[in-house]
Amino acid sequence: MRYELYYWPSIQGRGEFVRLALEESGVAYMDIARGSGEEDAGVPAMLELLDGETVERPPFAPPFLKAGKLILSQTANILQFLGQRHRLAPAGEAGRLWVHQLQLTLCDFVDEIHDTHHPIDGSLYYEDQRKEAKRRTAKFLELRAPKYLGYFERVLERNRSGGTYLAGARLSYADLSLFQVVDGLRYAFPRAMQRLETEIPRVVVLHGHVASRARVRAYLASDRRIAFNEDGVFRHYKELDRA
Protein backbone atom coordinates (compact mmCIF):
# COMPACT_ATOMS: atom_id res chain seq x y z
CA MET A 1 0.00 0.00 0.00
CA ARG A 2 1.24 3.42 -0.90
CA TYR A 3 0.36 6.29 1.44
CA GLU A 4 -1.13 9.48 0.10
CA LEU A 5 -0.18 12.70 1.84
CA TYR A 6 -2.37 15.75 1.34
CA TYR A 7 -0.89 19.10 2.17
CA TRP A 8 -0.35 22.53 0.64
CA PRO A 9 2.26 22.10 -2.10
CA SER A 10 4.36 25.23 -1.62
CA ILE A 11 5.12 25.21 2.11
CA GLN A 12 6.62 22.93 4.72
CA GLY A 13 4.03 23.93 7.30
CA ARG A 14 2.51 21.28 9.51
CA GLY A 15 2.72 18.76 6.68
CA GLU A 16 6.50 18.68 7.09
CA PHE A 17 6.22 16.72 10.34
CA VAL A 18 4.41 13.99 8.43
CA ARG A 19 6.82 14.17 5.48
CA LEU A 20 9.76 13.65 7.83
CA ALA A 21 8.17 10.58 9.40
CA LEU A 22 7.35 9.10 5.99
CA GLU A 23 10.87 9.78 4.71
CA GLU A 24 12.61 8.34 7.78
CA SER A 25 10.38 5.25 7.54
CA GLY A 26 11.45 4.71 3.96
CA VAL A 27 7.87 3.93 2.93
CA ALA A 28 6.32 4.75 -0.43
CA TYR A 29 4.07 7.79 -0.48
CA MET A 30 2.65 10.31 -2.89
CA ASP A 31 2.59 13.98 -1.99
CA ILE A 32 -0.74 14.40 -3.72
CA ALA A 33 -1.14 18.17 -3.89
CA ARG A 34 2.33 18.41 -5.40
CA GLY A 35 1.33 15.95 -8.14
CA SER A 36 2.07 17.10 -11.66
CA GLY A 37 -0.40 16.56 -14.41
CA GLU A 38 -2.09 13.41 -13.17
CA GLU A 39 -5.81 13.74 -13.42
CA ASP A 40 -6.57 13.01 -9.80
CA ALA A 41 -3.71 14.90 -8.23
CA GLY A 42 -2.95 18.46 -7.26
CA VAL A 43 -4.64 20.84 -4.86
CA PRO A 44 -8.16 20.07 -6.25
CA ALA A 45 -7.75 16.46 -5.10
CA MET A 46 -6.96 17.74 -1.64
CA LEU A 47 -9.90 20.13 -1.58
CA GLU A 48 -12.21 17.36 -2.74
CA LEU A 49 -11.44 15.37 0.40
CA LEU A 50 -11.60 18.49 2.55
CA ASP A 51 -14.85 19.93 1.23
CA GLY A 52 -16.46 17.04 -0.62
CA GLU A 53 -19.93 16.25 0.61
CA THR A 54 -19.50 12.50 0.40
CA VAL A 55 -16.59 12.21 2.83
CA GLU A 56 -18.03 10.54 5.92
CA ARG A 57 -15.21 11.55 8.24
CA PRO A 58 -13.95 14.86 6.87
CA PRO A 59 -10.67 16.42 8.03
CA PHE A 60 -10.88 19.90 9.52
CA ALA A 61 -7.69 21.02 7.78
CA PRO A 62 -4.58 19.68 6.03
CA PRO A 63 -2.37 17.76 6.54
CA PHE A 64 -4.20 14.50 6.09
CA LEU A 65 -3.01 11.05 5.17
CA LYS A 66 -4.78 8.37 3.22
CA ALA A 67 -3.81 4.86 4.24
CA GLY A 68 -6.00 2.45 2.33
CA LYS A 69 -9.54 3.37 3.29
CA LEU A 70 -8.49 5.40 6.31
CA ILE A 71 -8.31 9.17 6.02
CA LEU A 72 -6.44 10.57 9.01
CA SER A 73 -5.89 14.17 9.94
CA GLN A 74 -4.33 16.17 12.77
CA THR A 75 -0.54 16.03 12.65
CA ALA A 76 -0.09 14.29 16.00
CA ASN A 77 -2.75 11.72 15.16
CA ILE A 78 -1.12 10.88 11.85
CA LEU A 79 2.26 10.57 13.52
CA GLN A 80 0.90 8.31 16.22
CA PHE A 81 -0.47 6.04 13.51
CA LEU A 82 2.75 6.02 11.45
CA GLY A 83 4.84 5.65 14.60
CA GLN A 84 3.14 2.38 15.50
CA ARG A 85 3.35 0.97 12.01
CA HIS A 86 6.93 1.88 11.22
CA ARG A 87 8.72 1.64 14.55
CA LEU A 88 8.94 5.36 15.10
CA ALA A 89 7.50 4.97 18.59
CA PRO A 90 7.92 2.48 21.45
CA ALA A 91 5.68 -0.58 21.28
CA GLY A 92 4.62 -0.49 24.95
CA GLU A 93 1.73 1.62 26.19
CA ALA A 94 3.71 3.86 28.56
CA GLY A 95 6.36 4.71 25.98
CA ARG A 96 3.80 5.23 23.26
CA LEU A 97 1.77 7.65 25.38
CA TRP A 98 4.94 9.50 26.41
CA VAL A 99 6.05 10.05 22.82
CA HIS A 100 2.56 11.22 21.89
CA GLN A 101 2.55 13.62 24.84
CA LEU A 102 5.86 15.08 23.66
CA GLN A 103 4.47 15.45 20.15
CA LEU A 104 1.37 17.24 21.41
CA THR A 105 3.60 19.65 23.32
CA LEU A 106 5.60 20.23 20.13
CA CYS A 107 2.33 20.90 18.28
CA ASP A 108 1.41 23.50 20.91
CA PHE A 109 4.83 25.07 20.44
CA VAL A 110 4.29 25.18 16.66
CA ASP A 111 0.90 26.86 17.16
CA GLU A 112 2.56 29.54 19.24
CA ILE A 113 5.31 29.98 16.66
CA HIS A 114 2.64 30.45 13.98
CA ASP A 115 0.86 33.05 16.04
CA THR A 116 3.99 35.20 16.39
CA HIS A 117 3.34 36.43 12.85
CA HIS A 118 -0.44 35.96 12.97
CA PRO A 119 -1.58 37.04 16.44
CA ILE A 120 -4.94 38.39 15.26
CA ASP A 121 -6.18 36.06 12.53
CA GLY A 122 -4.93 33.73 9.80
CA SER A 123 -7.16 35.40 7.22
CA LEU A 124 -5.26 38.69 7.48
CA TYR A 125 -1.86 39.37 5.95
CA TYR A 126 1.11 39.66 8.25
CA GLU A 127 1.40 43.30 7.22
CA ASP A 128 -2.07 43.94 8.60
CA GLN A 129 -1.15 42.67 12.05
CA ARG A 130 2.50 43.68 12.20
CA LYS A 131 2.16 45.84 15.26
CA GLU A 132 0.53 43.06 17.27
CA ALA A 133 3.06 40.59 15.84
CA LYS A 134 5.94 42.62 17.20
CA ARG A 135 4.42 42.66 20.64
CA ARG A 136 3.57 38.95 20.63
CA THR A 137 6.94 37.90 19.24
CA ALA A 138 8.83 39.89 21.89
CA LYS A 139 6.98 37.94 24.59
CA PHE A 140 7.42 34.69 22.69
CA LEU A 141 11.19 35.09 22.47
CA GLU A 142 11.45 36.29 26.06
CA LEU A 143 9.23 33.69 27.73
CA ARG A 144 7.65 31.01 25.60
CA ALA A 145 10.52 29.83 23.38
CA PRO A 146 12.92 29.43 26.34
CA LYS A 147 10.20 27.62 28.29
CA TYR A 148 9.48 25.09 25.52
CA LEU A 149 13.12 24.58 24.52
CA GLY A 150 14.17 24.28 28.16
CA TYR A 151 11.50 21.64 28.63
CA PHE A 152 12.85 19.45 25.85
CA GLU A 153 16.40 19.95 27.15
CA ARG A 154 15.18 18.66 30.53
CA VAL A 155 13.47 15.68 28.92
CA LEU A 156 16.74 14.72 27.19
CA GLU A 157 18.68 15.20 30.40
CA ARG A 158 16.36 12.92 32.34
CA ASN A 159 16.14 10.18 29.75
CA ARG A 160 17.74 7.27 31.56
CA SER A 161 18.42 5.43 28.31
CA GLY A 162 21.13 7.85 27.33
CA GLY A 163 19.62 11.09 26.23
CA THR A 164 20.48 10.97 22.55
CA TYR A 165 16.80 10.90 21.76
CA LEU A 166 13.77 12.14 23.69
CA ALA A 167 12.28 8.78 24.65
CA GLY A 168 14.20 5.60 25.35
CA ALA A 169 17.21 4.65 23.23
CA ARG A 170 15.64 4.77 19.78
CA LEU A 171 14.55 7.52 17.44
CA SER A 172 10.85 8.43 17.55
CA TYR A 173 8.65 10.74 15.53
CA ALA A 174 8.91 13.28 18.36
CA ASP A 175 12.66 13.52 17.67
CA LEU A 176 11.98 14.21 14.00
CA SER A 177 9.52 16.90 15.03
CA LEU A 178 11.92 18.52 17.49
CA PHE A 179 14.54 18.57 14.72
CA GLN A 180 12.07 20.38 12.48
CA VAL A 181 11.11 22.92 15.14
CA VAL A 182 14.77 23.79 15.79
CA ASP A 183 15.42 23.99 12.07
CA GLY A 184 12.44 26.29 11.60
CA LEU A 185 13.32 28.50 14.56
CA ARG A 186 16.85 28.92 13.18
CA TYR A 187 15.31 30.09 9.93
CA ALA A 188 12.77 32.40 11.52
CA PHE A 189 14.80 33.85 14.39
CA PRO A 190 18.53 33.39 13.67
CA ARG A 191 19.61 36.12 16.07
CA ALA A 192 17.39 35.01 18.92
CA MET A 193 18.36 31.37 18.44
CA GLN A 194 22.04 32.18 18.85
CA ARG A 195 21.21 33.26 22.36
CA LEU A 196 18.65 30.55 23.08
CA GLU A 197 20.82 27.67 21.87
CA THR A 198 23.47 28.32 24.50
CA GLU A 199 20.99 26.99 27.08
CA ILE A 200 19.96 23.84 25.24
CA PRO A 201 23.10 21.87 24.29
CA ARG A 202 21.32 18.50 24.20
CA VAL A 203 18.60 19.78 21.91
CA VAL A 204 21.25 21.15 19.55
CA VAL A 205 23.01 17.78 19.49
CA LEU A 206 19.72 15.99 18.80
CA HIS A 207 19.08 18.31 15.85
CA GLY A 208 22.47 17.32 14.42
CA HIS A 209 21.87 13.60 15.04
CA VAL A 210 18.57 13.65 13.20
CA ALA A 211 19.95 15.73 10.32
CA SER A 212 22.74 13.23 9.78
CA ARG A 213 20.58 10.12 9.58
CA ALA A 214 20.91 8.67 6.09
CA ARG A 215 17.27 8.95 5.01
CA VAL A 216 16.74 12.37 6.56
CA ARG A 217 19.96 13.67 5.02
CA ALA A 218 18.95 12.36 1.60
CA TYR A 219 15.51 13.92 1.97
CA LEU A 220 16.83 17.31 3.05
CA ALA A 221 19.14 17.37 0.03
CA SER A 222 16.35 16.41 -2.39
CA ASP A 223 13.86 18.65 -4.12
CA ARG A 224 11.13 16.99 -2.09
CA ARG A 225 12.21 19.28 0.77
CA ILE A 226 10.53 22.62 0.12
CA ALA A 227 12.60 25.61 1.25
CA PHE A 228 11.41 27.64 4.22
CA ASN A 229 9.48 30.68 3.04
CA GLU A 230 7.18 33.44 4.25
CA ASP A 231 3.98 31.52 3.58
CA GLY A 232 4.69 28.76 6.08
CA VAL A 233 4.67 28.42 9.85
CA PHE A 234 8.31 29.45 10.29
CA ARG A 235 8.74 32.88 8.72
CA HIS A 236 11.71 35.17 8.81
CA TYR A 237 10.78 38.80 9.33
CA LYS A 238 13.91 40.66 10.30
CA GLU A 239 11.98 43.14 12.41
CA LEU A 240 10.67 40.36 14.66
CA ASP A 241 14.00 38.65 15.31
CA ARG A 242 15.67 40.10 18.41
CA ALA A 243 18.86 38.78 19.95
Place this chain on the structure above:
Amino acid sequence: MRYELYYWPSIQGRGEFVRLALEESGVAYMDIARGSGEEDAGVPAMLELLDGETVERPPFAPPFLKAGKLILSQTANILQFLGQRHRLAPAGEAGRLWVHQLQLTLCDFVDEIHDTHHPIDGSLYYEDQRKEAKRRTAKFLELRAPKYLGYFERVLERNRSGGTYLAGARLSYADLSLFQVVDGLRYAFPRAMQRLETEIPRVVVLHGHVASRARVRAYLASDRRIAFNEDGVFRHYKELDRA
Protein backbone atom coordinates in the same frame (compact mmCIF):
# COMPACT_ATOMS: atom_id res chain seq x y z
CA MET B 1 -6.63 1.91 41.55
CA ARG B 2 -7.77 5.45 42.15
CA TYR B 3 -6.80 8.06 39.56
CA GLU B 4 -5.19 11.29 40.65
CA LEU B 5 -6.01 14.38 38.62
CA TYR B 6 -3.71 17.38 38.87
CA TYR B 7 -5.06 20.71 37.74
CA TRP B 8 -5.46 24.27 38.97
CA PRO B 9 -8.09 24.18 41.72
CA SER B 10 -10.08 27.33 40.99
CA ILE B 11 -10.86 27.02 37.27
CA GLN B 12 -12.44 24.58 34.85
CA GLY B 13 -9.81 25.25 32.21
CA ARG B 14 -8.39 22.36 30.24
CA GLY B 15 -8.70 20.11 33.27
CA GLU B 16 -12.47 20.15 32.86
CA PHE B 17 -12.28 17.91 29.80
CA VAL B 18 -10.58 15.28 31.94
CA ARG B 19 -12.97 15.80 34.85
CA LEU B 20 -15.93 15.21 32.55
CA ALA B 21 -14.45 11.95 31.25
CA LEU B 22 -13.69 10.73 34.77
CA GLU B 23 -17.18 11.65 35.98
CA GLU B 24 -18.97 10.03 33.04
CA SER B 25 -16.88 6.89 33.56
CA GLY B 26 -17.93 6.70 37.18
CA VAL B 27 -14.39 5.86 38.27
CA ALA B 28 -12.80 6.91 41.55
CA TYR B 29 -10.46 9.86 41.34
CA MET B 30 -8.93 12.52 43.53
CA ASP B 31 -8.74 16.10 42.31
CA ILE B 32 -5.39 16.54 44.02
CA ALA B 33 -4.85 20.29 43.86
CA ARG B 34 -8.32 20.78 45.34
CA GLY B 35 -7.39 18.54 48.27
CA SER B 36 -8.09 20.04 51.66
CA GLY B 37 -5.69 19.64 54.50
CA GLU B 38 -4.10 16.34 53.53
CA GLU B 39 -0.37 16.52 53.77
CA ASP B 40 0.37 15.45 50.23
CA ALA B 41 -2.40 17.32 48.46
CA GLY B 42 -3.03 20.81 47.22
CA VAL B 43 -1.25 22.90 44.63
CA PRO B 44 2.22 22.13 46.09
CA ALA B 45 1.70 18.45 45.25
CA MET B 46 0.96 19.46 41.67
CA LEU B 47 3.97 21.73 41.42
CA GLU B 48 6.19 18.98 42.82
CA LEU B 49 5.35 16.75 39.87
CA LEU B 50 5.62 19.67 37.45
CA ASP B 51 8.91 21.10 38.65
CA GLY B 52 10.43 18.34 40.77
CA GLU B 53 13.85 17.29 39.60
CA THR B 54 13.27 13.60 40.12
CA VAL B 55 10.36 13.21 37.70
CA GLU B 56 11.73 11.22 34.78
CA ARG B 57 8.96 12.13 32.36
CA PRO B 58 7.81 15.58 33.45
CA PRO B 59 4.61 17.18 32.16
CA PHE B 60 4.93 20.50 30.36
CA ALA B 61 1.79 21.89 32.00
CA PRO B 62 -1.36 20.80 33.85
CA PRO B 63 -3.65 18.94 33.52
CA PHE B 64 -1.95 15.66 34.24
CA LEU B 65 -3.27 12.35 35.45
CA LYS B 66 -1.58 9.79 37.63
CA ALA B 67 -2.68 6.24 36.91
CA GLY B 68 -0.59 3.91 39.03
CA LYS B 69 2.98 4.62 38.00
CA LEU B 70 2.00 6.43 34.82
CA ILE B 71 1.96 10.22 34.77
CA LEU B 72 0.14 11.43 31.67
CA SER B 73 -0.28 14.94 30.42
CA GLN B 74 -1.75 16.75 27.43
CA THR B 75 -5.55 16.75 27.57
CA ALA B 76 -6.07 14.76 24.37
CA ASN B 77 -3.50 12.18 25.43
CA ILE B 78 -5.16 11.69 28.81
CA LEU B 79 -8.56 11.36 27.16
CA GLN B 80 -7.28 8.83 24.66
CA PHE B 81 -6.00 6.75 27.57
CA LEU B 82 -9.21 7.03 29.59
CA GLY B 83 -11.32 6.46 26.50
CA GLN B 84 -9.74 3.07 25.88
CA ARG B 85 -9.99 1.96 29.48
CA HIS B 86 -13.52 3.09 30.17
CA ARG B 87 -15.34 2.62 26.90
CA LEU B 88 -15.43 6.29 26.01
CA ALA B 89 -14.01 5.55 22.58
CA PRO B 90 -14.53 2.86 19.95
CA ALA B 91 -12.40 -0.28 20.39
CA GLY B 92 -11.36 -0.55 16.73
CA GLU B 93 -8.38 1.33 15.32
CA ALA B 94 -10.27 3.43 12.76
CA GLY B 95 -12.88 4.61 15.25
CA ARG B 96 -10.30 5.26 17.91
CA LEU B 97 -8.19 7.42 15.60
CA TRP B 98 -11.28 9.28 14.42
CA VAL B 99 -12.37 10.20 17.94
CA HIS B 100 -8.83 11.31 18.77
CA GLN B 101 -8.75 13.44 15.63
CA LEU B 102 -11.99 15.11 16.67
CA GLN B 103 -10.60 15.73 20.15
CA LEU B 104 -7.43 17.29 18.73
CA THR B 105 -9.57 19.61 16.63
CA LEU B 106 -11.55 20.54 19.74
CA CYS B 107 -8.25 21.25 21.54
CA ASP B 108 -7.23 23.58 18.70
CA PHE B 109 -10.60 25.30 19.04
CA VAL B 110 -10.05 25.72 22.79
CA ASP B 111 -6.59 27.22 22.15
CA GLU B 112 -8.17 29.78 19.84
CA ILE B 113 -10.88 30.53 22.37
CA HIS B 114 -8.20 31.13 25.00
CA ASP B 115 -6.32 33.47 22.73
CA THR B 116 -9.36 35.70 22.19
CA HIS B 117 -8.66 37.20 25.62
CA HIS B 118 -4.90 36.59 25.54
CA PRO B 119 -3.73 37.32 21.99
CA ILE B 120 -0.31 38.64 23.07
CA ASP B 121 0.84 36.50 25.99
CA GLY B 122 -0.48 34.45 28.89
CA SER B 123 1.79 36.25 31.33
CA LEU B 124 0.03 39.58 30.78
CA TYR B 125 -3.34 40.51 32.24
CA TYR B 126 -6.30 40.74 29.92
CA GLU B 127 -6.46 44.45 30.65
CA ASP B 128 -2.97 44.85 29.21
CA GLN B 129 -3.95 43.30 25.88
CA ARG B 130 -7.56 44.44 25.66
CA LYS B 131 -7.12 46.33 22.40
CA GLU B 132 -5.62 43.32 20.65
CA ALA B 133 -8.22 41.07 22.29
CA LYS B 134 -11.03 43.10 20.75
CA ARG B 135 -9.51 42.78 17.31
CA ARG B 136 -8.80 39.06 17.64
CA THR B 137 -12.21 38.26 19.11
CA ALA B 138 -14.03 40.07 16.31
CA LYS B 139 -12.27 37.84 13.78
CA PHE B 140 -12.82 34.78 15.94
CA LEU B 141 -16.57 35.34 16.13
CA GLU B 142 -16.80 36.24 12.46
CA LEU B 143 -14.68 33.42 11.03
CA ARG B 144 -13.19 30.86 13.37
CA ALA B 145 -16.10 30.02 15.68
CA PRO B 146 -18.52 29.44 12.75
CA LYS B 147 -15.87 27.36 10.97
CA TYR B 148 -15.24 25.06 13.95
CA LEU B 149 -18.90 24.78 14.99
CA GLY B 150 -19.96 24.20 11.39
CA TYR B 151 -17.40 21.44 11.13
CA PHE B 152 -18.83 19.55 14.10
CA GLU B 153 -22.35 20.05 12.76
CA ARG B 154 -21.19 18.44 9.51
CA VAL B 155 -19.59 15.55 11.36
CA LEU B 156 -22.88 14.87 13.17
CA GLU B 157 -24.81 15.15 9.92
CA ARG B 158 -22.59 12.61 8.18
CA ASN B 159 -22.46 10.09 11.01
CA ARG B 160 -24.17 7.10 9.43
CA SER B 161 -24.91 5.59 12.85
CA GLY B 162 -27.54 8.17 13.60
CA GLY B 163 -25.89 11.44 14.43
CA THR B 164 -26.77 11.67 18.10
CA TYR B 165 -23.08 11.52 18.91
CA LEU B 166 -20.02 12.48 16.87
CA ALA B 167 -18.65 9.00 16.22
CA GLY B 168 -20.69 5.84 15.79
CA ALA B 169 -23.73 5.18 17.96
CA ARG B 170 -22.16 5.55 21.40
CA LEU B 171 -20.95 8.46 23.49
CA SER B 172 -17.23 9.21 23.31
CA TYR B 173 -14.93 11.60 25.14
CA ALA B 174 -15.11 13.90 22.10
CA ASP B 175 -18.85 14.34 22.75
CA LEU B 176 -18.15 15.31 26.35
CA SER B 177 -15.57 17.83 25.11
CA LEU B 178 -17.92 19.31 22.52
CA PHE B 179 -20.54 19.69 25.25
CA GLN B 180 -17.99 21.59 27.35
CA VAL B 181 -16.95 23.84 24.47
CA VAL B 182 -20.57 24.80 23.74
CA ASP B 183 -21.19 25.34 27.44
CA GLY B 184 -18.13 27.55 27.70
CA LEU B 185 -18.93 29.54 24.57
CA ARG B 186 -22.43 30.21 25.90
CA TYR B 187 -20.86 31.60 29.06
CA ALA B 188 -18.23 33.67 27.26
CA PHE B 189 -20.21 34.93 24.28
CA PRO B 190 -23.95 34.67 25.03
CA ARG B 191 -24.95 37.23 22.40
CA ALA B 192 -22.76 35.79 19.66
CA MET B 193 -23.87 32.25 20.45
CA GLN B 194 -27.53 33.16 19.99
CA ARG B 195 -26.66 33.90 16.37
CA LEU B 196 -24.19 31.04 15.89
CA GLU B 197 -26.47 28.38 17.33
CA THR B 198 -29.11 28.89 14.66
CA GLU B 199 -26.69 27.24 12.21
CA ILE B 200 -25.78 24.21 14.32
CA PRO B 201 -28.97 22.47 15.44
CA ARG B 202 -27.31 19.06 15.80
CA VAL B 203 -24.55 20.42 17.99
CA VAL B 204 -27.14 22.08 20.22
CA VAL B 205 -29.03 18.80 20.56
CA LEU B 206 -25.80 16.96 21.41
CA HIS B 207 -25.08 19.50 24.15
CA GLY B 208 -28.48 18.76 25.65
CA HIS B 209 -28.04 14.99 25.35
CA VAL B 210 -24.74 15.07 27.19
CA ALA B 211 -26.03 17.44 29.87
CA SER B 212 -28.91 15.10 30.62
CA ARG B 213 -26.87 11.94 31.09
CA ALA B 214 -27.25 10.80 34.70
CA ARG B 215 -23.61 11.05 35.74
CA VAL B 216 -22.96 14.30 33.92
CA ARG B 217 -26.11 15.84 35.33
CA ALA B 218 -25.14 14.80 38.86
CA TYR B 219 -21.65 16.19 38.35
CA LEU B 220 -22.84 19.52 36.99
CA ALA B 221 -25.16 19.93 40.00
CA SER B 222 -22.40 19.07 42.48
CA ASP B 223 -19.82 21.35 44.03
CA ARG B 224 -17.15 19.43 42.15
CA ARG B 225 -18.15 21.49 39.11
CA ILE B 226 -16.34 24.81 39.45
CA ALA B 227 -18.31 27.77 38.08
CA PHE B 228 -17.05 29.50 34.95
CA ASN B 229 -15.01 32.55 35.86
CA GLU B 230 -12.62 35.11 34.43
CA ASP B 231 -9.48 33.14 35.28
CA GLY B 232 -10.29 30.20 33.01
CA VAL B 233 -10.29 29.53 29.28
CA PHE B 234 -13.89 30.66 28.76
CA ARG B 235 -14.19 34.22 30.02
CA HIS B 236 -17.07 36.62 29.74
CA TYR B 237 -16.01 40.14 28.90
CA LYS B 238 -19.06 42.04 27.76
CA GLU B 239 -17.04 44.25 25.45
CA LEU B 240 -15.83 41.23 23.46
CA ASP B 241 -19.25 39.62 22.94
CA ARG B 242 -20.86 40.84 19.72
CA ALA B 243 -24.09 39.49 18.31
